[in-house]
Amino acid sequence: xxxxxxxxxxxxxxxxxxxxxxxxxxxxxxxxxxxxxxxxxxxxxxxxxxxxxxxxxxxxxxxxxxxxxxxxxxxxxxxxxxxxxxxxxxxxxxxxxxxxxxxxxxxxxxxxxxxxxxxxxxxxxxxxxxxxxxxxxxxxxxxxxxxxxxxxxxxxxxxxxxxxxxxxxxxxxxxxxxxxxxxxxxxxxxxxxxxxxxxxxxxxxxxxxxxxxxxxxxxxxxxxxxxxxxxxxxxxxxxxxxxxxxxxxxxxxxxxxxxxxxxxxxxxxxxxxxxxxxxxxxxxxxxxxxxxxxxxxxxxxxxxxxxxxxxxxxxxxxxxxxxxxxxxxxxxxxxxxxxxxxxxxxxxxxxxxxxxxxxxxxxxxx
Amino acid sequence: xxxxxxxxxxxxxxxxxxxxxxxxxxxxxxxxxxxxxxxxxxxxxxxxxxxxxxxxxxxxxxxxxxxxxxxxxxxxxxxxxxxxxxxxxxxxxxxxxxxxxxxxxxxxxxxxxxxxxxxxxxxxxxxxxxxxxxxxxxxxxxxxxxxxxxxxxxxxxxxxxxxxxxxxxxxxxxxxxxxxxxxxxxxxxxxxxxxxxxxxxxxxxxxxxxxxxxxxxxxxxxxxxxxxxxxxxxxxxxxxxxxxxxxxxxxxxxxxxxxxxxxxxxxxxxxxxxxxxxxxxxxxxxxxxxxxxxxxxxxxxxxxxxxxxxxxxxxxxxxxxxxxxxxxxxxxxxxxxxxxxxxxxxxxxxxxxxxxxxxxxxxxxxxxxxxxxxxxxxxxxxxxxxxxxxxxxxxxxxxxxxxxxxxxxxxxxxxxxxxxxxxxxxxxxxxxxxxxxxxxxxxxxxxxxxxxxxxxxxxxxxxxxxxxxxxxxxxxxxxxxxxxxxxxxxxxxxxxxxxxxxxxxxxxxxxxxxxxxxxxxxxxxxxxxxxxxxxxxxxxxxxxxxxxxxxxxxxxxxxxxxxxxxxxxxxxxxx
Numbered sequence: 001x002x003x004x005x006x007x008x009x010x011x012x013x014x015x016x017x018x019x020x021x022x023x024x025x026x027x028x029x030x031x032x033x034x035x036x037x038x039x040x041x042x043x044x045x046x047x048x049x050x051x052x053x054x055x056x057x058x059x060x061x062x063x064x065x066x067x068x069x070x071x072x073x074x075x076x077x078x079x080x081x082x083x084x085x086x087x088x089x090x091x092x093x094x095x096x097x098x099x100x101x102x103x104x105x106x107x108x109x110x111x112x113x114x115x116x117x118x119x120x121x122x123x124x125x126x127x128x129x130x131x132x133x134x135x136x137x138x139x140x141x142x143x144x145x146x147x148x149x150x151x152x153x154x155x156x157x158x159x160x161x162x163x164x165x166x167x168x169x170x171x172x173x174x175x176x177x178x179x180x181x182x183x184x185x186x187x188x189x190x191x192x193x194x195x196x197x198x199x200x201x202x203x204x205x206x207x208x209x210x211x212x213x214x215x216x217x218x219x220x221x222x223x224x225x226x227x228x229x230x231x232x233x234x235x236x237x238x239x240x241x242x243x244x245x246x247x248x249x250x251x252x253x254x255x256x257x258x259x260x261x262x263x264x265x266x267x268x269x270x271x272x273x274x275x276x277x278x279x280x281x282x283x284x285x286x287x288x289x290x291x292x293x294x295x296x297x298x299x300x301x302x303x304x305x306x307x308x309x310x311x312x313x314x315x316x317x318x319x320x321x322x323x324x325x326x327x328x329x330x331x332x333x334x335x336x337x338x339x340x341x342x343x344x345x346x347x348x349x350x351x352x353x354x355x356x357x358x359x360x361x362x363x364x365x366x
Numbered sequence: 367x368x369x370x371x372x373x374x375x376x377x378x379x380x381x382x383x384x385x386x387x388x389x390x391x392x393x394x395x396x397x398x399x400x401x402x403x404x405x406x407x408x409x410x411x412x413x414x415x416x417x418x419x420x421x422x423x424x425x426x427x428x429x430x431x432x433x434x435x436x437x438x439x440x441x442x443x444x445x446x447x448x449x450x451x452x453x454x455x456x457x458x459x460x461x462x463x464x465x466x467x468x469x470x471x472x473x474x475x476x477x478x479x480x481x482x483x484x485x486x487x488x489x490x491x492x493x494x495x496x497x498x499x500x501x502x503x504x505x506x507x508x509x510x511x512x513x514x515x516x517x518x519x520x521x522x523x524x525x526x527x528x529x530x531x532x533x534x535x536x537x538x539x540x541x542x543x544x545x546x547x548x549x550x551x552x553x554x555x556x557x558x559x560x561x562x563x564x565x566x567x568x569x570x571x572x573x574x575x576x577x578x579x580x581x582x583x584x585x586x587x588x589x590x591x592x593x594x595x596x597x598x599x600x601x602x603x604x605x606x607x608x609x610x611x612x613x614x615x616x617x618x619x620x621x622x623x624x625x626x627x628x629x630x631x632x633x634x635x636x637x638x639x640x641x642x643x644x645x646x647x648x649x650x651x652x653x654x655x656x657x658x659x660x661x662x663x664x665x666x667x668x669x670x671x672x673x674x675x676x677x678x679x680x681x682x683x684x685x686x687x688x689x690x691x692x693x694x695x696x697x698x699x700x701x702x703x704x705x706x707x708x709x710x711x712x713x714x715x716x717x718x719x720x721x722x723x724x725x726x727x728x729x730x731x732x733x734x735x736x737x738x739x740x741x742x743x744x745x746x747x748x749x750x751x752x753x754x755x756x757x758x759x760x761x762x763x764x765x766x767x768x769x770x771x772x773x774x775x776x777x778x779x780x781x782x783x784x785x786x787x788x789x790x791x792x793x794x795x796x797x798x799x800x801x802x803x804x805x806x807x808x809x810x811x812x813x814x815x816x817x818x819x820x821x822x823x824x825x826x827x828x829x830x831x832x833x834x835x836x837x838x839x840x841x842x843x844x845x846x847x848x849x850x851x852x853x854x855x856x857x858x859x860x861x862x863x864x865x866x867x868x869x870x871x872x873x874x875x876x877x878x879x880x881x882x883x884x885x886x887x888x889x890x891x892x893x894x895x896x897x898x899x900x901x902x903x904x905x906x907x908x909x910x911x912x913x914x915x916x917x918x919x920x921x922x923x924x925x926x927x928x929x930x931x932x933x934x935x936x937x938x939x940x941x
Contacts, residue, residue, distance in 0.1 A: 076904070101621035108625050113798045234606070247708050
């Protein structure tokens with residue numbers, strides 16, 4: 001029996017070795033990974049030093065080592081932010097990119113041994129949920145006083161360092177000009193031309209719908225969406241797939257489409273355009289926050305500072321997102337002052353958004 | 367002749383088993399394998415299912431039961447089952463004639479067909495369905511080519527279209543199993559039937575089909591189970607037509623806030639239950655209809671020369687499958703990759719190779735491609751070694767324990783990938799302090815091995831079931847040690863099955879998306895996540911260009927490999 005156990009553990013060790021050795025060539029051949037691994041070994045010393053520095057209490061702590069950031073798309077922006085921060089501070093950024101859902105799933109799966117320092121999500125409601133669950137660390141980054149007042153919470157836990165809004169995106173080869181308000185899209189001339197992103201997959205569409213219903217009241221609000229559904233509105237998929245349907249002309253109009261995708265498509269020369277209906281829309285700040293479990297708190301704070309720096313805010317603007325600071329505007333898209341906004345209560349929205357998203361899918365499937 | 371065994375008199379299993387030339391106690395190997403499987407598969411599954419039934423540290427089943435018995439699930443269950451059965455039927459219709467043609471006629475000599483017919487399986491499901499959508503949708507490529515057809519192509523967006531796309535994606539699985547099985551039927555069998563006056567269809571019905579029904583059951587189970595746990599196609603095409611299945615619901619609980627791993631696990635419990643039932647049924651059929659076709663007697667592969675007319679029909683059939691399964695989706699994929707502005711469709715002057723240049727530019731700065739290849743090779747190799755050992759051991763010991771081992775080995779196939787992946791993350795993150803594998807490339811290899819072990823087990827089992835006991839016994843009678851017998855008889859006979867298993871695992875690891883998008887360590891991008899990122903936020907055309915390059919690479923690598931293996935093949939293998 002003892003022999004068996006011994007053999008078993010030997011086998012386990014072998015397996016572990018196989019796992020590692022199988023990956024070794026990858027590490028050598030991967031540029032990003034090899035950088036990480038060499039940085040890992042190189043940084044072991046500095047980290048120890050900075051630990052010492054902390055214990056001896058020498059004040060401006062030397063920032064070295066790494067910061068682990070979980071960011072949603074756009075990918076180009078995430079890469080640029082990582083590179084910019086690294087150039088400015090010398091701190092290595094390890095980033096995991098995914099959808100808001102993938103990031104949340106990953107955070108949940110690694111709860112036992114947390115890895116991430118800073119998290120950015122694409123939906124303000126999801127940021128509020130993390131805050132309410134007590135998972136965040138309070139820190140007021142430099143320049144946070146310039147952030148729009150509604151894009152931060154009162155405890156300095158979450159900051160909308162960038163934002164998107166939803167609008168109506170249309171294919172200009174099918175409709176040269178559209179300016180209808182939400183309810184007017186139920187008109188006969190838009191019959192079977194309407195699409196909407198799946199609100200159960202698109203956080204911005206979900207937040208808009210709940211904001212709309214919060215503002216108009218449920219009876220009046222649902223009457224509008226039911227009339228659009230009756231006008232042949234379909235759900236082609238999450239944000240990208242829904243925009244895809246309009247770009248390729250399968251549908252003429254994307255209702256509640258996220259704006260920055262449309263701006264970048266338009267800039268490429270695709271026949272799409274976007275407007276914000278006069279009835280008002282919801283601006284969705286993309287919350288950035290430090291996790292309470294962050295292993296590199298100092299670096300995490302530095303990264304938050306960086307996110308609100310001039311450099312980072314300009315990168316945000318270049319990616320067709322709304323910058324979080326009110327003193328920086330974007331030259332290539334509608335700015336906050338140009339967008340008609342619905343007055344909404346986020347707490348109500350967080351509580352009701354799930355059921356609303358589900359109901360929208362149900363009425364569109366009929 | 368088997369050694370008389372003192373311990374167990376009922377089975378013709380040698381009491382002492384020599385493995386790797388070492389004398390060991392019987393049952394040691396199965397327990398060892400069992401242990402590895404427990405760590406790889408059982409513990410991760412336990413970790414995630416604990417989320418379903420543990421509330422504040424104590425067992426609480428009411429929540430899980432409520433999730434499972436939710437009346438809304440009834441529609442999902444019936445949808446899921448309906449889809450699974452329809453896809454099994456669809457693949458059978460596509461596969462059976464192809465397998466007969468390739469195994470029994472001179473067309474089998476066209477080795478390139480083997481690789482080409484594998485392409486649908488190399489194509490990631492979400493790309494294939496996107497290809498179909500782009501082709502069939504309103505103002506899609508079909509309507510651009512044939513404007514006079516009206517809205518005819520939009521009929522594709524229905525249950526039938528979903529079944530078609532899924533069957534076309536998965537049929538290579540069934541094909542490789544059936545073709546191998548039919549090839550192993552000696553021509554003697556059919557010829558004896560012919561001598562006694564059996565006509566073609568009589569022979570098919572009474573000789574060939576019954577002989578392969580055991581293997582068909584294995585193939586059908588794989589297709590059924592894979593369809594049930596498949597996410598890509600139902601998520602892209604199924605949701606669009608309002609056809610919800612379990613896998614999409616499970617994904618929703620796992621990756622859409624509020625994240626609830628427990629509910630995802632509870633729902634997959636229902637799925638496991640259905641799949642286990644299907645597995646028991648398959649086992650029953652396979653044991654009843656297992657024919658040891660590979661024996662000591664010369665096994666002539668019956669290659670019939672077809673008449674001119676039949677030959678044309680056969681080629682026509684193959685061409686039709688290739689055009690529908692590869693031609694249509696790849697027409698969309700390739701044209702998307704060379705279209706300048708997608709809003710203007712197929713129009714003169716709207717074509718460019720710029721997307722490929724962009725792609726090469728971004729590939730030069732990252733080693734996405736290389737990482738994916740290394741991942742696929744190491745995962746496929748480890749999974750194949752492990753899978754072969756498991757299948758061989760299970761087959762030799764035939765004890766209850768080994769049946770359990772086999773069942774565990776198949777579990778990953780019955781769960782939607784995401785559930786097991788989250789289990790793996792929960793488990794390896796938890797033991798990070800003891801074994802720091804989480805957040806390295808190692809965890810990806812490990813996850814792929816865990817997920818794709820069932821393929822290798824099934825492929826080796828399928829070939830094993832055809833090897834006659836008499837060959838092994840002959841080897842033993844002439845004094846070969848069990849290890850010698852394994853090395854010189856069993857293994858050479860299995861090589862084909864093992865190679866196919868390796869190939870399948872390589873292909874599927876190369877294109878795997880769900881696992882990579884959750885478990886990849888920071889700053890690591892593989893082919894699938896690269897494509898998805900382009901689809902989500904970058905340029906769909908660049909993503910499609912990447913898909914084209916990947917398929918070109920996989921196809922040429924595999925055909926080079928199979929040519930190499932063919933050349934290395936010793937005559938001894940061609941029994």
